[in-house]
Amino acid sequence: MSDIIHLLPDSVANQIAAGEVIQRPASVLKELVENSIDAGATFIQIVIKDAGRTLIQVVDNGKGMSETDARMAFERHATSKIKNADDLFSLRTMGFRGEALASIAAVAQVELRTRRSDDELGILVEIAGTRVFKQETVQCDLGTSFQVKNLFFNVPARRRFLKSDNVEKSHIFTEFYRIALVNSNVAFSLYDGDEELFQLPASNNKIRIENIFGKNAKKRWQQQLLTIETSTNLVRIYGYVGKPEYAQKSGSQYFFVNGRYMRHPYFHKAVLLAYSQMIQASESPNYFIYFEVDPQTIDVNIHPTKTEIKFENEQAIWSILSAAIKEALGKFNVVPSIDFDQEGALEMPTGMSVENVRPPQTNFNPNYNPFGTTNYKRPILNWEELYGDFEKKDEPIESSPTWEPNFDSPIITTDSTIGQQQVIEHTESHADNFQYKNRYIITGIKSGMLMIDQHRAHTRILFDLFLSQIKNSHVLSQQVLFPEVLELSPEDALFFEQIIQDLQKVGFEFEPIGNNSFNIKGVSSYVGTSSVIDLLLDILDKAKTTAAEPTANLHESISLSLAESSSLKAGQHLTSEEMCDLIDRLFACANHNFTPDGKKIMTIFTQDELEKRF
């Protein structure tokens, strides 16, 4: 039998190796832009076509390459960035493996033009499927321009493996953000064909974050970022964390070390722990945290597509990080005055001097009448009748069938919580209701004292109402006289298009006007006085996390956003009749104990508990 082992031709070996580095258009973009950063560029212009399938072009004003280097750059393991294994532990560059360009040239058609500042003429190299087709001197601008065309032209299986344009584009945005957020001193532009998606001037980290995520939500981002900054001999940590109330189901979360994006599940936990008690378990805060350490003390992942990085002093840095975040949150004083989500007895503010009591910081329109925002109003029941009615009712209380709130069981049996209707057995007189800090309604019940969060109660009431209206398509739309324009990031516009139909069902009307923007021509008649743009952005945020789920969830998330924005806020004074009406409508809801997103609406101080305090 003859021997059967032979060496693969270079072109095949390169294609196989390329699979490790280049998986999709976004990987090409990442490698090219990182090279431009390493070349000291201060302006990087990116153009993609067909989600990067037909073209990815990266033009920089960096240091350029000599004629020999321009040709060498495409060889496997050709790099100017490290010389030996020791250099791996003093990395200051993004690249070091010397395989990106070789990989790209193995699976695409590449055109490189490059010129150094000292050279009069530049070099043009054309290479495709590892074969060099052209190498000649040309007139060209200082710096380097790469055009990568028809990715995977020679690997049909890989081409088929690519996902829809939207998915590929969102991968591109992900890579772009990871680089742009940590290189805020570099100006970037990103075009999809002729359409400008991003134009980011050189700035600082904070402005860069706002420019990337802000667009028309800029104020939202400006308001929410708290600065963190700490410096020890082990590490310098700086950046921004979002205020707890801006936490979302999928927050924007970024760690960078020495100018490189990294994933770090262990440090992520430190961040979450610092926020515990301040946000829902299902939510996560936004953060942009930059670490600077001695490169000797980290181990950059040798795998080309992995972003995990090992730290020598992981535990110590964990504590420093955690303290820095707690300090930032503490300075901002974000701890709520009464934590409704805490089980057990509440601390009553006894012995507090009146001078120290600050009024709650609220933002509300005193002319806004929450009871006028809906077409629905149940008649105000007589107080006794309300509770008498309760005694008679005996059907079990359940959560609404389509909404799965975020808590273990809707029936909570601890003493301080209402979970079962027999708890409310009897009420005293009408005059027993009063409003505490214009935020909580307090009323006497036979077994003690009932305290209701007015905002959460109204949110539950409106949510139930909106959801049923959406399901029955009974929604009224109001045409607006002067349409506002909703400007979105390219990424958000993709999501938005997926939910437009549902928004139309609840009374919104939009007209796409190009450039990721939409005229808001009609508005759901339920929307209160709050900003329609903020409301839509909120709906969009929530929809992003439910996009893959059935429409029922989308309807719920839209109803919830509408309810939250239109419900009465803390700080709003209520007459005793309004309080009665609110309680009446709340108890008419199937699940009156919790808001649709699982926040506790009411709590009881039992007679026993109250007596123990005296």
Ligand code: ADP
């Ligand atoms: P690595 O970045 O790991 O060194 P690459 O294959 O990405 O490997 O690039 C090979 C070499 O080509 C780099 O080391 C660098 O010297 C050169 N190079 C690549 N892109 C540029 C650029 N935009 N400007 C200047 N030099 C570049």
Ligand code: MG
């Ligand atoms: Mg590189």
